[in-house]
Amino acid sequence: MTSRPLARRSLFAGSGALLVGGVLSACASEPEAPPAPPAGPEIAEPTPAQTTEQLDAVVAEISTAVTAADEARDPAQLAPRVIGSAVEFRTAAYALIAKAEEWAAQLTVPGAALVVPMSTTGTDFPRTAIGLVENSAADGVPFFVALQQADARSPYTTWGWAQQAVDVAMPTVADAAVGSEAVAIDAADLVMTPAEALALYATVLTDGDAKDPEDQLAVDPFITSRHSEIQEERKALNAGVEWDEGATIRETYAVREDEFAGLRTDDGGALVMGTLTSTRKVTIKDGATMRYAEDNAYTKVVGTREFTKEFVRTFGTHVALYIPSAEAGGQVQPVGATLTALTATGS
Incomplete structure (x- = not known):
C-alpha cells in the first residue's frame, strides 16, 4: 500500500468521505459537548468525552508496546495492551526476521496519536472501539485499530490493526461526543450480516470475482494486489510450458471467528473489523523442479530455493469493511487491510 502525506482534516477523500466532528465535520450541526460530571462519586456510565480521553492514552500505550517489542524482537513486551492474533502474528514475524533480516520491513506500527475515535459508551461489556x-x-x-474492553476490571486491548485503503470512499461516523452503537457479528439490518460479509471477502480472495455473481463486494486494492501477485508467480512457475503444467498455485483464506469488532456508522451501516488467515501452496508436478531467485526472502527462511514437491507460505491479515444498511443498499466496501507473512516451508 503506497504511503502519502495526509492532512488531519483531509484524510478521507471522495464523495463518501469519512467526516467526523472535532477532527473533521460530522453533520450539519455538531452536538454540544456533554456537561461536566457532578462532584462526588464517579458516575457508573462513562461519557463519550471520558471514553475518548481514555482511548488517547490506550493508543499511545499500544504504540509504545509494539515499538519496544519490535526493537527487542520479544512478543512478551506486547502485553497487556496487545493480545490475540496480533501477538501470534508478531511472534511468527520475529521468527522470520531471525532467519532473514529483511522481513523487519513488513512490520507496521500504529502511531501514538488517535485521529478519529469511534466507540460505544454504554455500560454493557465487552465495550468496543475502533480508532483511526x-x-x-x-x-x-x-x-483502523480494533479496541475492546472485556469487563470493568480489564484494560482496553487490541488484537489487530488494518491500514486504511487509499482512494477508497469512507462512511460517515457519529461525532465523538455522541458515540456509536455496537454492531453484532450477526446483525440482520445490514445488506448482509458482518459474518456473511467477512466470509464473502475471504471467498473472493480465495476464488476470485466468480464467487460474487451478484457483485456484492466493491473493488478492493488489497484483493487486486493479492490476485495479481499470484498470477505473476503462476506465470513465472510455468514459463515455457502450458498453463499450470509445471506447478499450480492456490491461496486459501479463512475467517478467524473469535475476533470481531463492529460499530454503527451515521447512515445506519456498520464499520467492522476481523481477522483472516491464509495458506498459499505451490504444488509441483512430478518430475519438475522449481527454482526461485537467490534473493527471495521466503526461500531464505526455508533454507533452499529449489523445490520438487511443494512450497507453502502462510499469512495473517487484519481487515476493515464498511457494510451499508439494508434500507440504503449498496456494496460491501473493504476499507483497510494489514498483511503479515507468518511461515514458509517447502521440499
Missing part, C-alpha cells in the same frame, strides 16, 4: 490512528512512519497511511 496515525501511522508511526512519517507520512504513512493511518490504521
Whole structure:
C-alpha cells in the first residue's frame, strides 16, 4: 500500500468521505459537548468525552508496546495492551526476521496519536472501539485499530490493526461526543450480516470475482494486489510450458471467528473489523523442479530455493469493511487491510 502525506482534516477523500466532528465535520450541526460530571462519586456510565480521553492514552500505550517489542524482537513486551492474533502474528514475524533480516520491513506500527475515535459508551461489556490512528512512519497511511474492553476490571486491548485503503470512499461516523452503537457479528439490518460479509471477502480472495455473481463486494486494492501477485508467480512457475503444467498455485483464506469488532456508522451501516488467515501452496508436478531467485526472502527462511514437491507460505491479515444498511443498499466496501507473512516451508 503506497504511503502519502495526509492532512488531519483531509484524510478521507471522495464523495463518501469519512467526516467526523472535532477532527473533521460530522453533520450539519455538531452536538454540544456533554456537561461536566457532578462532584462526588464517579458516575457508573462513562461519557463519550471520558471514553475518548481514555482511548488517547490506550493508543499511545499500544504504540509504545509494539515499538519496544519490535526493537527487542520479544512478543512478551506486547502485553497487556496487545493480545490475540496480533501477538501470534508478531511472534511468527520475529521468527522470520531471525532467519532473514529483511522481513523487519513488513512490520507496521500504529502511531501514538488517535485521529478519529469511534466507540460505544454504554455500560454493557465487552465495550468496543475502533480508532483511526496515525501511522508511526512519517507520512504513512493511518490504521483502523480494533479496541475492546472485556469487563470493568480489564484494560482496553487490541488484537489487530488494518491500514486504511487509499482512494477508497469512507462512511460517515457519529461525532465523538455522541458515540456509536455496537454492531453484532450477526446483525440482520445490514445488506448482509458482518459474518456473511467477512466470509464473502475471504471467498473472493480465495476464488476470485466468480464467487460474487451478484457483485456484492466493491473493488478492493488489497484483493487486486493479492490476485495479481499470484498470477505473476503462476506465470513465472510455468514459463515455457502450458498453463499450470509445471506447478499450480492456490491461496486459501479463512475467517478467524473469535475476533470481531463492529460499530454503527451515521447512515445506519456498520464499520467492522476481523481477522483472516491464509495458506498459499505451490504444488509441483512430478518430475519438475522449481527454482526461485537467490534473493527471495521466503526461500531464505526455508533454507533452499529449489523445490520438487511443494512450497507453502502462510499469512495473517487484519481487515476493515464498511457494510451499508439494508434500507440504503449498496456494496460491501473493504476499507483497510494489514498483511503479515507468518511461515514458509517447502521440499
